[in-house]
Structures are given as structure tokens and as C-alpha cells.
Amino acid sequence: MRNSRNRGAPPAHPALARLTVGLVTLAMTAVVACGGGGSGGSTTSSLPTSVGRGEGQLNLIAWEGYTEPQWVKPFEQQTGCNVSAKYAGSSDEMVTLMRQGGGTQYDMVSASGDASLRLIKGGDVQPVNVALVPGWKDFIPQLQSPPHNTVDGKHYGVSLQWGPNTLLYNTRDVTPAPDSWATIYDPQFKGRITVPDNPIQIADAALYLSKTRPELGIRDPYELTQDQLTAAIDLLKSQRPLIKKYWALASDEIDLFKNGDAVVGASWPYQTITLQDSGAPVKDLIPREGATGWADTWMLSAHARHPNCAYKWMQWISTPRVQAEQAISFGETPANTKACPYMDRIQAGACTKYHANAPASYFASIRFWRTPTRDCGNGSQDCTDYTTWQQRWTEMKG
Amino acid sequence: MTAARAEVVAGGPGRFRSARRRASAGLFRRGWLRATLLLSAPAAWFVLIYLAALAILFVSAFWRVDAFTGEVVHQWNLDNFKTIAESPAYRTIALRTIGIAAAVTLTDALLAIPFAYFAARLAPRRLQTVLFVIVLVPLWTSYLVRVYAWRLILAHDGILNWTLHKLGFGGVDIAYSNWAMWVVFSYLWLPFMILPVWVAFERVPDSFLEASADLGARGWTTFRRVLLPLVLPGVVAGSIFTFSLTLGDFITPTLVGGAGSDFIGNVVYSSVGIANNVPFAAAFATIPLLVMGAYLLVARKVGAFEAL
Numbered sequence: 001m002r003n004s005r006n007r008g009a010p011p012a013h014p015a016l017a018r019l020t021v022g023l024v025t026l027a028m029t030a031v032v033a034c035g036g037g038g039s040g041g042s043t044t045s046s047l048p049t050s051v052g053r054g055e056g057q058l059n060l061i062a063w064e065g066y067t068e069p070q071w072v073k074p075f076e077q078q079t080g081c082n083v084s085a086k087y088a089g090s091s092d093e094m095v096t097l098m099r100q101g102g103g104t105q106y107d108m109v110s111a112s113g114d115a116s117l118r119l120i121k122g123g124d125v126q127p128v129n130v131a132l133v134p135g136w137k138d139f140i141p142q143l144q145s146p147p148h149n150t151v152d153g154k155h156y157g158v159s160l161q162w163g164p165n166t167l168l169y170n171t172r173d174v175t176p177a178p179d180s181w182a183t184i185y186d187p188q189f190k191g192r193i194t195v196p197d198n199p200i201q202i203a204d205a206a207l208y209l210s211k212t213r214p215e216l217g218i219r220d221p222y223e224l225t226q227d228q229l230t231a232a233i234d235l236l237k238s239q240r241p242l243i244k245k246y247w248a249l250a251s252d253e254i255d256l257f258k259n260g261d262a263v264v265g266a267s268w269p270y271q272t273i274t275l276q277d278s279g280a281p282v283k284d285l286i287p288r289e290g291a292t293g294w295a296d297t298w299m300l301s302a303h304a305r306h307p308n309c310a311y312k313w314m315q316w317i318s319t320p321r322v323q324a325e326q327a328i329s330f331g332e333t334p335a336n337t338k339a340c341p342y343m344d345r346i347q348a349g350a351c352t353k354y355h356a357n358a359p360a361s362y363f364a365s366i367r368f369w370r371t372p373t374r375d376c377g378n379g380s381q382d383c384t385d386y387t388t389w390q391q392r393w394t395e396m397k398g
Numbered sequence: 399m400t401a402a403r404a405e406v407v408a409g410g411p412g413r414f415r416s417a418r419r420r421a422s423a424g425l426f427r428r429g430w431l432r433a434t435l436l437l438s439a440p441a442a443w444f445v446l447i448y449l450a451a452l453a454i455l456f457v458s459a460f461w462r463v464d465a466f467t468g469e470v471v472h473q474w475n476l477d478n479f480k481t482i483a484e485s486p487a488y489r490t491i492a493l494r495t496i497g498i499a500a501a502v503t504l505t506d507a508l509l510a511i512p513f514a515y516f517a518a519r520l521a522p523r524r525l526q527t528v529l530f531v532i533v534l535v536p537l538w539t540s541y542l543v544r545v546y547a548w549r550l551i552l553a554h555d556g557i558l559n560w561t562l563h564k565l566g567f568g569g570v571d572i573a574y575s576n577w578a579m580w581v582v583f584s585y586l587w588l589p590f591m592i593l594p595v596w597v598a599f600e601r602v603p604d605s606f607l608e609a610s611a612d613l614g615a616r617g618w619t620t621f622r623r624v625l626l627p628l629v630l631p632g633v634v635a636g637s638i639f640t641f642s643l644t645l646g647d648f649i650t651p652t653l654v655g656g657a658g659s660d661f662i663g664n665v666v667y668s669s670v671g672i673a674n675n676v677p678f679a680a681a682f683a684t685i686p687l688l689v690m691g692a693y694l695l696v697a698r699k700v701g702a703f704e705a706l
Contacts, residue, residue: 259553260554
């Protein structure tokens with residue numbers, strides 16, 4: 001039923017369709033070349049106005065937990081697009097994977113805000129026509145055209161889900177229940193702490209410092225001057241001897257908590273839900289200092305070989321029911337406001353539990369992942385960029 | 399059937415037969431031609447696939463990556479090597495890799511010598527076969543399965559600690575640490591040490607031991623002054639495997655390593671796979687290359703290559 005609207009396009013022979021696409025691309029290249037490097041605005045006209053027949057295959061780069069059989073299997077059955085997904089452990093890895101093999105290897109990526117702008121600026125992703133994605137108009141207003149995936153009015157993908165990075169702890173070993181990020185810097189838990197192996201973790205340290213050491217003057221955890229960055233790195237250096245393991249994949253952290261190797265750590269709600277389902281005594285919370293978070297976007301590779309399947313995926317993943325399924329499975333908040341009743345149907349009270357009906361102030365309280373640049377946001381160019389963060393992170397870990 | 403074929407060969411054109419005979423005679427007389435024909439294919443493979451890849455690796459170490467576009471810029475510079483030399487973090491990682499590789503090699507040698515001695519010289523024939531199979535069986539299962547098995551054994555609530563608790567000892571906390579890596583690596587590469595040492599023990603003629611006994615040496619003296627020097631090349635040959643395999647590994651550190659457990663291989667992997675910086679990865683990858691080159695030179699001095 002939902003997919004009936006895809007059938008609007010006349011079925012074409014795949015080879016013929018490819019040839020046509022090839023010719024059109026060739027013609028466009030010629031036009032652009034003759035235009036002598038005019039502004040990129042002309043690409044708007046190349047947006048597809050309908051979705052053709054699926055190519056039978058769709059290659060995704062996703063966060064672990066984003067391509068569960070629960071919603072991938074029905075998609076494959078309905079569209080004939082076979083999904084093969086590769087999990088990436090960090091935004092850096094996503095960016096690198098998207099650039100592999102000239103960008104033709106993967107069609108889409110579920111990029112977070114700290115990767116999306118890098119992909120747009122690097123020309124690795126292409127604008128999409130959101131009019132072809134029916135669920136889009138029901139998105140919360142902040143995620144219809146957010147600055148992390150919409151540049152100059154062009155949408156480079158559709159928003160997906162969002163949520164906070166949480167503090168995960170073992171309720172048996174960590175008493176009383178923590179309420180501050182100080183717990184993951186506490187020598188009391190030496191050798192039982194785990195945090196993500198990800199340079200963006202520096203922002204978490206900066207957020208904590210912005211509350212505990214106001215004299216540093218940290219306004220935004222993603223806009224750090226050299227001194228502020230050094231303070232954050234110093235905090236992380238003092239944390240390093242306390243760390244059991246820097247986790248690379250969510251399943252690593254789940255193993256650590258399951259086997260009792262870690263009792264407290266920085267986490268995503270996904271790990272909490274998986275651990276609770278397996279009976280582990282864990283809980284998570286947003287500490288009083290606030291939290292960093294992610295707002296993810298399904299982005300389309302500039303060189304995607306299966307664009308029709310990609311559009312079908314964007315349509316499917318934005319429908320209220322799939323949004324609800326993914327929200328509950330991962331423990332995040334759906335972008336589609338109509339997902340609320342579906343969530344409550346799957347699990348009573350889930351809509352409120354996962355903040356799908358939370359006021360805009362909740363959204364505003366989360367410091368969403370962003371790519372740090374030299375631009376400090378106040379006109380000054382003294383801030384540290386992401387390459388610096390990467391280097392300092394590697395050196396800190398040793 | 400056989401008769402028919404024999405007939406065909408026998409009744410085949412005489413010209414063809416004599417040409418073949420002449421060619422084979424020519425090859426027999428000219429040794430260099432024979433060598434060329436035998437070696438040209440593997441040599442081409444070696445030069446093209448192996449040496450060319452090494453050369454490209456080495457050359458790209460002097461390039462750099464454009465921070466904005468992520469593309470490799472072919473501009474000669476020494477920045478990568480400078481970063482490696484100046485940053486204490488990379489020095490720590492290189493030393494950690496080499497140190498653990500050395501520790502693993504030593505451990506495997508200490509475990510392999512008594513085992514190989516028993517297997518080669520004391521065990522009866524049938525037991526020898528059993529021991530041989532026991533050494534080789536782990537190599538038939540996936541490397542990953544074995545590493546994950548160790549993860550479960552060493553975990554905080556794992557089999558090791560469970561056993562220790564039952565026996566009344568306190569638990570040990572070695573999961574996800576350099577100790578864990580040392581244990582797992584030593585286990586993984588032990589067969590590669592046992593086999594050459596085993597062969598080396600087998601090669602020692604019984605008459606040497608008898609001669610030693612005739613000259614009044616006791617068991618321990620014979621072992622120390624006759625057997626051990628004779629099997630040392632075998633130990634060094636095995637150590638080439640254990641050392642180089644540990645030096646190049648990056649999966650075990652990822653799976654069982656702790657907070658500060660990165661190996662050279664991990665830095666190379668993350669430089670390529672995450673930071674998209676192939677030139678830096680190439681520069682860092684020259685370190686194990688140099689270390690291994692030096693190691694092989696020493697190994698040749700000790701005569702390890704004759705024991706392979």
C-alpha cells in the first residue's frame with residue numbers, strides 16, 4: 001500500500017535506463033564544463049522527480065543497530081532491493097568508507113552531524129528531492145532542514161533519528177546512582193570504565209569542563225581554542241589510566257558490561273536496551289551537566305549506483321511505523337512526529353519514554369555532534385579543527 | 399587404452415621426438431637456461447607483486463594528504479617521519495609492539511623447547527603422532543574464534559576467574575590489557591615455534607649424544623652443551639615466525655587489548671580506514687619493515703635459514 005506511489009514511474013529496461021542516465025550525466029557534465037565553473041546552484045534541476053524501478057541492491061554504511069531485520073526484511077520483500085549494510089564505529093570511519101573506491105561502493109550512509117558537513121563539503125553526497133519522501137513533511141520542524149544536512153536550501157539527505165549520549169552504569173556496582181559525568185573520571189572505578197574510541201569524545205570532556213571549570217570559558221564543546229582543547233585533553237589523560245577499554249563498536253561495550261569488565265561508561269541508549277533485554281543490571285541517564293548527542297541523516301552518495309533503491313529506502317525509513325520500530329529498538333527519538341501512536345502500540349508509554357512528544361526545549365538542551373572547525377562562531381578563527389582533535393586523541397591514547 | 403596410447407607415442411612423428419630430446423639435452427647442458435625457465439614466472443610475480451608494492455608503500459610515505467579534500471598530494475616531504483619521530487605517542491606504540499613481540503617469542507621458545515625435546519627424542523612413535531596432531535589442530539580453527547575464546551576465558555566474570563575463586567584464590571584482572579595480549583599471542587603462535595624446534599631436535603644424530611656420554615657428560619651438560627647449540631638455529635627460525643606475526647598483528651590488540659594497547663598495525667589501520675591518511679600509514683609501516691630486516695640479518699648470522 002505504502003509503496004504503491006513508487007509505481008508511478010514507467011518501468012524501463014534496466015540497461016536502457018542506465019544508458020539514459022549515463023547520457024544525461026554526460027550531457028550535464030558537458031554543460032557544467034562549458035559553463036566554466038558556475039555556482040553549484042544548477043544541480044537543483046537534476047533532482048529526480050520520480051522514483052524508478054529498484055536496482056535490486058542497496059549498499060549502506062550504518063551505525064550498529066540501524067539495519068535490524070525487523071524493518072530491513074519487509075523492505076527487501078516489498079521493493080526487491082537487497083540490503084547489505086556495513087557497520088561503522090565512528091563518523092571518521094563513515095567518511096572514509098564513503099570515499100572508498102571513488103565513492104561508488106556504498107549508496108547511502110547514516111551520517112551524524114559531525115560527518116554530514118564533511119561529506120557535503122567533500123562532494124561525497126548529492127542533494128535529494130525531499131518531495132519524494134512522504135514522511136518528511138511530518139518531521140519535527142528542527143529536523144526538516146537542519147544546518148547539518150541542508151546547505152543553501154539543498155537537502156543532502158533526510159533526517160532519521162536523534163538522541164543523547166548517555167551515562168551507562170551497573171546498578172549493582174555503582175551505588176548510589178550517579179548523576180554527574182564526574183563518575184567516568186572517578187578513580188574509585190579504576191579499570192572498570194569504558195568510553196568510545198572516538199575523537200568527538202573530546203566534546204564530552206569539554207562539556208563537563210564547561211560546567212565544572214567555568215573559568216576556562218567554554219561556551220560550546222565543539223568550538224575549543226587551543227587552551228580549552230588542552231584542558232579537555234588533560235582531563236582525558238587523567239582518565240586514561242582508569243579506562244578498561246576504549247570501545248570501537250557498540251557490541252564491544254555490551255560485552256564489557258555483560259562480563260563485568262566495565263561497570264560505568266559513556267554509551268548510547270542502544271547498549272542499555274540490549275543489556276537490559278539480556279537481563280544485565282544496568283541503567284542509563286543524562287547527567288546534570290547535560291549531554292552531547294547525535295542527529296542522524298540518511299545521505300545519498302554522489303556516485304550511488306542504486307539511486308532508486310536509495311530513494312525507496314528513504315521513503316521506507318521515514319514512515320511512522322518504521323520510525324517507531326527503530327526508535328524503540330535503538331532507544332532514540334524519531335524525526336517523524338506521527339511515529340508516536342505506533343510507538344505506544346509496540347510498547348506502552350514508549351512515546352514519552354523516548355521523548356517523541358517532548359517539547360522543543362528538550363531538543364535544544366542536547367549539544368548535537370558537529371564537525372569542529374577553525375571558525376569559533378564569533379568571527380574568530382582561533383578554534384581547533386577536527387584534524388587537530390584526531391591527532392590529540394591518538395596521542396592521548398598512546 | 400594404454401596400449402593405444404603407447405602406440406601413438408611410439409608411432410608419433412620422429413621429428414617431434416628428436417626435437418624434444420634435443421631441447422632436453424640442450425637444457426641439461428645449459429644450467430643457466432634451465433634456471434631462467436624455472437624461475438622467470440615466480441621471479442616476475444615476486445618483482446611485480448611484492449617488491450613493487452613495497453616500493454610504492456615506501457614512496458607514498460613521503461607524500462601527504464590534503465586536509466580538506468582528503469586526497470593524496472604528490473609532494474615530497476618528510477612530515478610523516480617527523481611526526482613519528484617527535485611524538486612520544488608513536489614511539490610508545492612502536493616500542494610496545496616490539497616489546498610484546500619479543501616477550502611472546504621468548505615465551506614460545508621456553509614452552510617449545512621442552513615440548514619439542516620430549517616429542518622428538520623421548521616420546522614413542524604413536525605418541526609422537528598424537529602430539530603432532532595436538533600441535534596442529536588449533537591451526538584448523540579460525541584465528542578469530544580462538545581470540546574470542548580467550549576473551550571469554552580472561553573476562554572479569556570468565557572461566558579463569560571462576561576457577562580461581564572456586565580454588566579459593568582471588569581473581570585476577572588481566573582481561574583487556576597487555577598481559578592478555580601476551581597470553582593470547584603466545585598461545586596463537588606457539589605451533590610456529592614448536593615445529594622448527596621439533597625438526598631441529600630430530601636432526602641431531604644419536605651418536606653425538608653417545609659421544610657426549612662417553613666423554614663423561616651428564617644429561618644436563620649434554621643438553622646444555624651439545625643439544626641446545628644444535629637446536630638454536632631451529633629456535634631462531636621459529637622466532638622469525640612468532641616475532642614477525644606478532645609485529646604485524648592488529649586484530650588481537652583490538653579484541654583483547656585494553657586502554658593503551660595499540661600496535662603499529664592498529665595505527666596503520668586507523669590511519670587508512672578512519673583518518674584516510676595513507677602516506678602516514680605507509681611511513682609508520684616502514685618501522686616493522688626495518689625491525690624485521692635487522693632481525694633477519696641477525697637470524698642469518700645464527701644460521702637460522704639452514705634450519706628452516
